[in-house]
Amino acid sequence: MTQDLTLYAMPSSGNSYKVQLLLGLLHRSYRQVDCENASSALAQARAAGALPLGKVPALHLADGTILSESGAILWYLAQGSAFIPADPLAQAQMLGWMFFEQNRLEGVIAVRASLRCYPERAAQATPERLAALLEDGHTLLALLDAHLAGRNWLVGDAPSLADIAVYGYTHSSGSRGGYDMDRFPAIAAWCARIAALPGYVPLQVPA
Incomplete structure (x- = not known):
């Protein structure tokens, strides 16, 4: 599968980890940009507009759309999967x-x-x-x-x-x-x- 997703993530953050975990469970390929707490990479991502809400995680889609907030990202990624119950x-x-x-x-x-x-x-x-x-x-x-x-x-x-x-x-x-x-x-x-x-x-x- 092509890497059509880019995840800006803080490796030590539980919020970023939720997204990484779901991507793993879904066997989805993606590229990760590490933005650890208080790092220059995090500051650069903010300055570049890669984090619209100023924080990670942020999921960049192939069409340029950026999704923020871990719960919203989980909901988007899990559409059509067993991780969202039908009832x-x-x-x-x-x-x-x-x-x-x-x-x-x-x-x-x-x-x-x-x-x-x-x-x-x-x-x-x-x-x-x-x-x-x-x-x-x-x-x-x-x-x-x-x-x-x-x-x-x-x-x-x-x-x-x-x-x-x-x-x-x-x-x-x-x-x-x-x-x-x-x-x-x-x-x-x-x-x-x-x-x-x-x-x-x-x-x-x-x-």
Whole structure:
């Protein structure tokens, strides 16, 4: 398949990773432009207009159209695939989890990880803020774990965009965010199922 897609991505970002993961699961070929956090490449991409909303991920299509926002990109790429359920109710439930991830989970899990992993944000990583994010994150992860108990996927009987979106930051919340994932066995089993899917690609964390 020709490389008709170019993805501007931050390798360490869960939002970029969601798109990379779906592309892998769909076995889609693409070209990637790495724009790591605080890098000159990111600044250059912004200056060149490659990131219309000023952030990654951004997917460039063959006709010059640029798509922004990870959820919108996932929706576009998954059209016609099994990752979008056919049933309207299941679609709504899938979107509900995608909105939950962006509106609640990312603002806690991803923020704590960024404070711990990016040196330029160390000044914002006060003990009080880290403690609050830890408590809030454990609460949200417990909610997710309870939903996954007794089921394989977030919605229905097959993996959907909901699983890909929520997995993006959740799977590294222990290693990067410092959350106690031993508390959440259902999440661990779910993460293992996703990692076993054909075409799975891991998060690219710079050394």
